[in-house]
Amino acid sequence: MATCKFSLPTGETCKEPAVTDDGFCKWHGPVPPSGDGIKEELEKIAKAGGSLAGFNLKGLDLNDIYLIQADLRGADLRHANLTHAHMYGADLGGADLFKANLEKANFKAVNLKKTNLLAVNFDLTKIEGALWDNEYIIQNEKDAVAAWEKGDKRLAYKKYKEAEEIYRSIKLAHEQLGHSKNQSPFFLREMVVHRKQMPLFSAPRLASKTMDLTTGYGEKPVNVLWTSLYTVFVSAFLYGLFGVYEHGRMMSLWNHDGSLMETIGNLIYFSSVVFTTIGFGDVVPFGISKWVTTIEGFLGQILIAFLIVCIYKKLMER
Secondary structure (H helix, E strand, C coil), X not given: CCECCCECCCCCECCCECCCCCCCCCCCCCCCCCCCCHHHHHHHHHHCCCECCCCECCCCECCCCEXXXXXXXXXXXXXCECCCCECXXXXXXXXXXXXXXXCCCECCCCECCXXXXXXXXXXXXXXXCCECCHHHCCHHHHHHHHHHHCCCHHHHHHHHHHHHHHHHHHHHHHHHCCCHHHHHHHHHHHHHHHHCCCCCCCHHHHHHHHHHHHHCCCCCHHHHHHHHHHHHHHHHHHHHXXXXXXXXXXXXXXXXXXXXXXXXXXXXXXXHHHHCCCCCCCEEECCHHHHHHHHHHHHHHHHHHHHHHHHHHHHCCC
């Protein structure tokens, strides 16, 4: 009897007998299997260490199914009912879960690399510890980047919108269960793909990119620290360029009484005082330096506030 002609991209083949006219077994055919006992049969295969890779399970009612660490690579689970499913450690790499219902399912430590998660119901789904591609980038965002590089902007915007929806759903799933620390990477990806749907060089897109680089949208304390240091040192250079008064004497990089290093130290000190709005008054700006102090003081208040928020998010539950 001929065997199923299904094969994975890795070259792995199916050993089940072909039962369809086009040479597929009951699991890999164009029509999903039907009848009683389907769920129990799947559980039996998985428990015995068999592979469910590429199985056509579209639209099946798999409520409360037990598929711990099952191999479901490339499986078709579109519209499948996986409520309360036990899928801990399962491999769903490359699977299609379009509009699948994962309400209250256990998807902890599941491999979700290259998985289609569009319109999935993640209501109270446990997905902490799931395996994602580098930087948590899902396949839809990768498809958007590829489409953009090929010049297909319409498809790129469509895929970016899909990615935004998926990132938001995953973020909310973590939020529902109180896993605030797991929300952060998906919130960041949501903001990035939202930005990429904006017109190039538009003011909102530039503002969003600035927020990403300087604060990581309020999620990256290190970005805020580096931005703060950059602001202090650039401002100190500008004070040295335009000059300030120290005890009634002119102080700049070109006019100073002490050594150059001492002057640079005093300029950094003054810039730090302005940034933190301490304002001792021993150094006084004049001319253009007044505008520099105004801008630096304003930025200092904003960045310090962002730093407090970022640290709070990392240490406390939202």
